[in-house]
Amino acid sequence: MKKYNGFYLMGNYPDKETFIKSAVEGLKHFDFLEVGIPFSDPIADGETIADAAQVLIDRNIGFTEISESIKEIRRSAAPEKDIYLMTYSNLIYNMEMDGFNSFCIEQKIKGLILPDVPACEKDFIRALGVDKNINIISFITPESSDDSIIESAKSADSFVYFVSMRGITGGEFNPDSDTMRKISLAKENASVPVVLGFGIRSRRSADTAIEIGDGFITGTAFIESLNSSGYSGFKNRLEEFFI
Amino acid sequence: MTAMPDNKGYFGKFGGRFVAETLIKTLNEVEEAYSSFLKDEEQQRKLSKLLADYAGRPTPLYHAERLSEKLGASIYMKREDLVHTGSHKLNNALGQALLTKYMGKTRVIAETGAGQHGVATATCAALLGLECEVFMGRVDTERQSPNVKRMKLLGAKVTPVDSGSRTLKDAINAAMRDWTKTCQDTHYLIGSVVGAHPFPMMVRDFQSVISREAKNQFFDAEGTNPDYVVACVGGGSNAAGIFAHYKGVDGVKLLGVEAGGRSSKDGDHSAKLNYGRPGIIHGNHTYLLQTKEGNVMPVHSVSAGLDYPAVGAEHSYFHEAGVAEYVTCSDKEALNAFRELSLTEGIIPALESSHALGYLIENKDRFAGKKVLLNLSGRGDKDMPIIEEELGL
Ligand SMILES: Cc1ncc(COP(=O)(O)O)c(C=O)c1O
Numbered sequence: 001m002k003k004y005n006g007f008y009l010m011g012n013y014p015d016k017e018t019f020i021k022s023a024v025e026g027l028k029h030f031d032f033l034e035v036g037i038p039f040s041d042p043i044a045d046g047e048t049i050a051d052a053a054q055v056l057i058d059r060n061i062g063f064t065e066i067s068e069s070i071k072e073i074r075r076s077a078a079p080e081k082d083i084y085l086m087t088y089s090n091l092i093y094n095m096e097m098d099g100f101n102s103f104c105i106e107q108k109i110k111g112l113i114l115p116d117v118p119a120c121e122k123d124f125i126r127a128l129g130v131d132k133n134i135n136i137i138s139f140i141t142p143e144s145s146d147d148s149i150i151e152s153a154k155s156a157d158s159f160v161y162f163v164s165m166r167g168i169t170g171g172e173f174n175p176d177s178d179t180m181r182k183i184s185l186a187k188e189n190a191s192v193p194v195v196l197g198f199g200i201r202s203r204r205s206a207d208t209a210i211e212i213g214d215g216f217i218t219g220t221a222f223i224e225s226l227n228s229s230g231y232s233g234f235k236n237r238l239e240e241f242f243i
Numbered sequence: 244m245t246a247m248p249d250n251k252g253y254f255g256k257f258g259g260r261f262v263a264e265t266l267i268k269t270l271n272e273v274e275e276a277y278s279s280f281l282k283d284e285e286q287q288r289k290l291s292k293l294l295a296d297y298a299g300r301p302t303p304l305y306h307a308e309r310l311s312e313k314l315g316a317s318i319y320m321k322r323e324d325l326v327h328t329g330s331h332k333l334n335n336a337l338g339q340a341l342l343t344k345y346m347g348k349t350r351v352i353a354e355t356g357a358g359q360h361g362v363a364t365a366t367c368a369a370l371l372g373l374e375c376e377v378f379m380g381r382v383d384t385e386r387q388s389p390n391v392k393r394m395k396l397l398g399a400k401v402t403p404v405d406s407g408s409r410t411l412k413d414a415i416n417a418a419m420r421d422w423t424k425t426c427q428d429t430h431y432l433i434g435s436v437v438g439a440h441p442f443p444m445m446v447r448d449f450q451s452v453i454s455r456e457a458k459n460q461f462f463d464a465e466g467t468n469p470d471y472v473v474a475c476v477g478g479g480s481n482a483a484g485i486f487a488h489y490k491g492v493d494g495v496k497l498l499g500v501e502a503g504g505r506s507s508k509d510g511d512h513s514a515k516l517n518y519g520r521p522g523i524i525h526g527n528h529t530y531l532l533q534t535k536e537g538n539v540m541p542v543h544s545v546s547a548g549l550d551y552p553a554v555g556a557e558h559s560y561f562h563e564a565g566v567a568e569y570v571t572c573s574d575k576e577a578l579n580a581f582r583e584l585s586l587t588e589g590i591i592p593a594l595e596s597s598h599a600l601g602y603l604i605e606n607k608d609r610f611a612g613k614k615v616l617l618n619l620s621g622r623g624d625k626d627m628p629i630i631e632e633e634l635g636l
Contacts, residue, residue, distance in 0.1 A: 040538040041412065041524060043419045044263050050406060062536045089261050090523040094537030116523070118264040120251065124528070139264035143426070148267075166265055167424035 001214045003031075004159055004193035005206075008086060008219025010036040010052045011066030014226050020069050022226070022234045024076045029242045032082035034113055034217065035070060037063050039088040044115035046170025048220045048227075063091065067103055074107050082158070084137065086113040089125060097129035104134050111135030111158045119152055137161050140186050140194075142179040149182055153189035160186055162213060164196040170220040173199035175212070183212055203240055247557065252440020252527075254560035260439040262419070262526045269426040274441040276346045281448075286345060293337050294452065297370070298327045300334075302453075304460035304616075309587045314603065316610040319464065320590075320619040321457045321485060330593060330621030331453060331481045332363035332434060338449035340367035343430040350374040350429040354418045356383055356411035356477065357548035357595060358390025359621055360434030365399035367432075375399040378417040380410040383547045390625050408541050411477075411551045415525050435478025436555030439526030443555050450484025453618065458488045461616055469616040473498045475598040476516070476569065477548045479555035481620035490566060499558060500602045502544035503571030513542040515554050516562045516569040522553075529556045545574035545629065546594035548621075576601035578633055581623060593621030594629065 007030045012019050023033055038053035038061070045053070056062070070083065085104075092100075092112065103109070111134055117125055122136050130136065135157035140149050143166065153160055162183055164173055173196075175183070186194045196209040197217030209216035218241070225233035252258045260270060280286050294300040302322045311318045323331035336353075343351055351373050355361030361377040368375035377394055381403045384391050394401050407413040415437075422431040436443045436450075454472075461469055472489050474482035476499040489495045504512030512518065515530045522531035524539060532540040532552040544550040561567040572580075577594060580601035585591045592600065596619050603610060603617065623630070630636060 038538075040407065041416055043416050043525075044423070046420075047406075054407070057538055062538075088523075090531075090533070090537040090539075093521075093523050094533070094535070115263055116261045116526075118260060118262065118267045120267065121259055121261055124259065141263075141265040143265050143268045145268060163263075163265060166426070168420050171424070 001193055003210055004195055004215040005030050006032040006034055006195065006215070006217045007222060008034040008036060008217060009222060010038065010049065010056065012061050012069055013052045013056060013223070014230065016069055018226065018231050020072050021231055023073045025235065026238060027077040027081045029238060031215070032084060032110070033073070034084045034086045034219070035066065037066055037085060037087035037091055039091055042088060044168055046168045046220060048170050048223050052223050070107055082110040083108065084111050084113050085109055089114050089117050092125060092130065093128060101129070101131040101134070105131060109134060111137050113137045113161060119148065139163055140182070142166055142182060144182065146185060149185050150189045153186045153194070156190055156192050159192050160190050160194045162186060162194050162196050163198050164209070165199045167198070169198055171199045173205040173209070180212060187214065206241055247560070248440060248444055252444070254557045255564065257521070257527065257529050257559040258440055258443060258556035259528050260526060261523050261528070262439045263423050265423050266426060270439055270441070272346065277342060277441055277445050280342050280345050286341060290338060290341055294334070298333050298337060299325060300452065301456040302326055304457055304464065306464065307588050310584070313587065314607045314610065316607065316612065317614045318603070319461060319469070319616050321453060321616065323453060323481065323618060323620045324590070324592065324596070324622035328359070328363050328366050329624065330359040330363070331450060331484060332360040333366065334452055334484065335434065335446050335449040335480060336360065336363035336367045336432060339430065339432045339445070340364070340371050340373065343373060343432065344371055346430065348428055348430045350425070351432045352376045352378065352418050352421050352429055353432045353434060354411065354414035355379050355434060356414065356550060357546065357593070358383065358387040358394065358625060359548060359593070361399070361401070362390050362393050362397070364432050364434070365394040365397035368399060369397045376421070377401050378404050378414040378421070380404050380408070380414050382409045383411065386629050387547050387625055388628055411547070412539065419525070435480040436483045436557060437478040437525055437527065437553065443527065443557055446480050447483040447487060447557060450480050451487035453481070453484035454486065454488035457485060457616060465614055467614070468492060468495050470494065470613040471496050471498055471610065471615045473500065473599045473603060473615060474618040475500045475549060475595050475620060476554060476558060477551050477595060479558045481618050483555060483557060485616070485618040486567060497561070497567035498602070499567055499569045500599045501569055501571050502546060502549035502598060503573040504543045504545070505574060510541045511543055512571070513544045513549050513551060514571045515552060516558065517571055521559065524553045527556045529559045530554050530562065545577060545633065546598065548593070548595040549598060570602055572598040572601040572605065576605050580604050581630065582634065590619070591623040592619055593623050594626045596620045
């Protein structure tokens with residue numbers, strides 16, 4: 001399987017220009033970008049990402065503003081790069097669906113990553129009217145049973161998001177042997193890449209993820225770098241991963 | 244009435260399991276364990292015994308004669324304020340704490356607003372030898388400080404939550420984050436009929452002891468059912484408990500009273516069924532106070548236990564299906580009722596419960612000549628810091 005690596009940025013964070021510049025630069029190395037749309041009660045996120053979301057909400061920045069930035073990123077990034085939206089179910093629930101679907105199709109949004117939508121509630125979200133060309137990404141976790149791993153892996157579109165640890169974003173990546181076995185089981189049954197995310201913040205953990213999975217996703221580490229030293233911080237972090 | 248919720252945890256279109264995939268296996272385990280717990284005679288005997296000897300059940304049904312005379316109605320109070328620890332919250336905490344042991348888990352976590360559920364959980368943890376951590380919004384730790392001290396005395400760790408509005412909803416977020424990490428040895432002892440399936444069902448069942456007793460007690464006293472059953476609604480557990488055996492009973496009108504706060508303006512109240520619309524929060528599809536985009540709106544109530552932007556899924560279903568009616572009571576009306584009950588009956592009610600009473604007092608014409616069953620969900624000692632400030636004692 002060809003490697004499929006992704007990075008997460010919160011849309012328009014810390015500001016619109018820095019976000020766009022970081023996204024375009026990152027997509028020179030990564031295969032896909034996850035754009036976070038801020039939600040007030042992000043239960044799957046740790047402090048770093050939750051605080052970034054709150055900053056945007058306080059400034060009244062949401063999907064409307066971030067979608068404009070995504071159009072600019074699309075104009076600058078190589079066309080084969082993928083973009084996903086990462087947010088929580090209530091924002092999708094409240095979307096004006098026709099407009100949302102046309103935006104996603106025009107900008108080639110590949111899918112939605114919704115951390116509060118487990119496999120058993122995917123149909124509920126689909127029934128809100130999300131276009132069938134927009135994938136709803138499947139999660140597999142160290143807690144998933146073998147049966148559900150096989151089922152999710154077989155039916156997954158775009159990629160399988162393997163949540164590589166119990167907990168929320170910003171924790172530590174340290175898969176135990178049972179988790180390793182589950183990653184292999186997912187790989188055996190999936191026709192799309194099995195990508196490891198949550199807790200991957202260094203070159204070393206990324207290398208491990210690539211070795212045992214089909215790719216890695218990193219996010220909190222970039223938000224921390226943006227917080228401490230803006231775009232140059234982001235750029236340094238990026239180089240750590242790829243040079 | 245058909246059995247609710249369905250096997251996916253839906254009450255009509257409300258409910259469900261909107262949580263991280265990581266928690267699904269744990270929720271399945273809780274659901275299965277709860278189902279066998281209900282069938283396990285030894286466990287049920289243990290629970291009944293604790294409810295009787297430890298919690299002090301059955302609680303009395305009290306005919307408030309002076310208040311009845313004043314309002315021109317016949318008012319009965321189900322005295323949940325007399326349950327050990329001072330509110331109905333212990334009914335559910337005892338059930339879930341026993342379930343925790345039954346599942347072989349060693350630690351419980353809980354969210355709390357007024358601190359009553361935190362105290363009830365800490366109490367059960369002490370009783371059964373479980374480790375306990377309670378998440379509480381920083382604002383609430385200040386306005387309900389007596390309860391923080393009680394929890395610590397009972398051996399619980401109290402973790403103040405500084406994110407978001409620093410109230411009940413943020414305490415739930417913090418507890419859910421903890422549980423996603425610790426679910427292997429920890430049970431999240433949710434304090435109201437909220438959250439993902441099976442919690443809304445399970446908490447309702449544990450609280451239904453309230454109307455199981457009250458229905459017989461009321462019948463013994465009056466030879467008939469009440470015309471109105473009234474309860475305050477925060478997350479909705481005391482209301483779910485007192486509604487449970489009256490749902491669909493002819494001639495009985497169910498009234499849930501939400502916190503009307505300062506005004507009906509956004510941010511001034513916590514009345515989700517009156518002023519909100521459906522959304523998805525804390526694991527379920529339910530009524531929610533939210534912005535146009537779907538971010539959760541700041542809410543307000545003088546009472547920390549009602550200061551919550553959402554409500555249990557079953558109440559959303561009751562609201563749309565007309566099974567119950569939901570009304571509001573303002574901060575001022577509740578404070579007035581708080582004083583009124585203290586002076587007229589010598590009972591100091593919780594500020595939450597004062598909302599149910601406040602609606603009754605403000606709308607006495609509606610209840611003229613009627614028989615009313617009011618759930619007095621808790622006692623008001625914990626509210627002294629707010630009362631000192633608001634009523635200037
Ligand atoms: C005495 C009392 N009543 C009512 C409530 C509100 O909760 P619920 O609506 O779940 O009964 C609380 C919550 O803290 C409480 O302490």
